[in-house]
Amino acid sequence: MEDKLDQDLILELQAGDLDALGDIYDRHRYLVYRTALAITCDPDMAADLLQEVFLRLHRFAERIDPSRPLQPWLYRMTVNLSYTWIKRKSRWTRYINDMAERIITERRPASPHNIAERDESWRWVRQAILALPVQQRMVVVLYYINDLSLKEIAEILEIPVGTVKSRLHYARRVLKKQLGTHREVLRTVFYDTTRSV
Amino acid sequence: MIRREVYKHGAFDNYASRVLKHWAFEFPLPVNGRALLFVQIAQETKDPIPWLNVVLAILRWFFHNLILKPIDSAFQPVLYFSDVDSYPAYVIHRDSSTIHLLMAEQTISSGMMLNSGIV
Known part of the structure; x- marks a missing residue:
């Protein structure tokens, strides 16, 4: 395969x-x-x-x-x-x-799902994502989680690159507000533990 | 797919990317997904209901566009304005159209002219 x-x-x-x-x-x-x-x-x-x-x-x-x-x-x-x-x-x-x-x-x-949901750190992240309008959320997910370029996102969503940029800009503002407050706490949890797919 | 021709991709973006990835990776994949997929495909090929739904949708479209809409259009000229009829002609409603106001003021000809596009 x-x-x-x-x-x-x-x-x-x-x-x-x-x-x-x-x-x-x-x-x-x-x-x-x-x-x-x-x-x-x-x-x-x-x-x-x-x-x-x-x-x-x-x-x-x-x-x-x-x-x-x-x-x-x-x-x-x-x-x-x-x-x-x-x-x-x-x-x-x-x-x-x-x-x-x-x-x-x-x-x-307790199942892995439950553990992930119960963990207070993850709940903050979930709330931060849910605070975004769905269209901004889609851009955020493709950009931050899937590591796609702005051009690729524009092609997938069939929107201009400028629209992707503006959605990302506004989403970033919300994320800064939501995630930024827990940044110091989260840094200790996530520091240098990047995983690959 | 490799990214990052992005302008202004700063420290916060790296941080957000790391946090969001870790959150998404905490959730394990559903078990037996492949087997379940094959079961669903087998059901789909046996099940006639999706085709039935398509047929019903087509019938509904035909009924709506070829029967109901023409009937609705045919009755447009004989629409009945009950609120104009239910008051004496001298009662003028503020929210009535110009045509109705002219007719209510007993200047029916003006109303007719306006309605026919002469004015």
């Missing part, structure tokens, strides 16, 4: 080979899941989105141009679906979910 290029896998998928889809899934699942998670701030929704993105890849495989890189397509699909799902989730449902979440969290046994 490692030797095969995305291009070859897409061609195999277009020929009806499901194993090729499995290989693409294994290769890009981190990218899709973490992008969806960071935009939605909801691990369950991100897990559903991960499935949905690859289901769509299977459904629309014929329309994908194998000569072009696959990652931008995956990013675009993930970002668009995340945006749609967030908008679809109505406000009252969110309140009910949040309330249920609080009740369940008290009784739920």
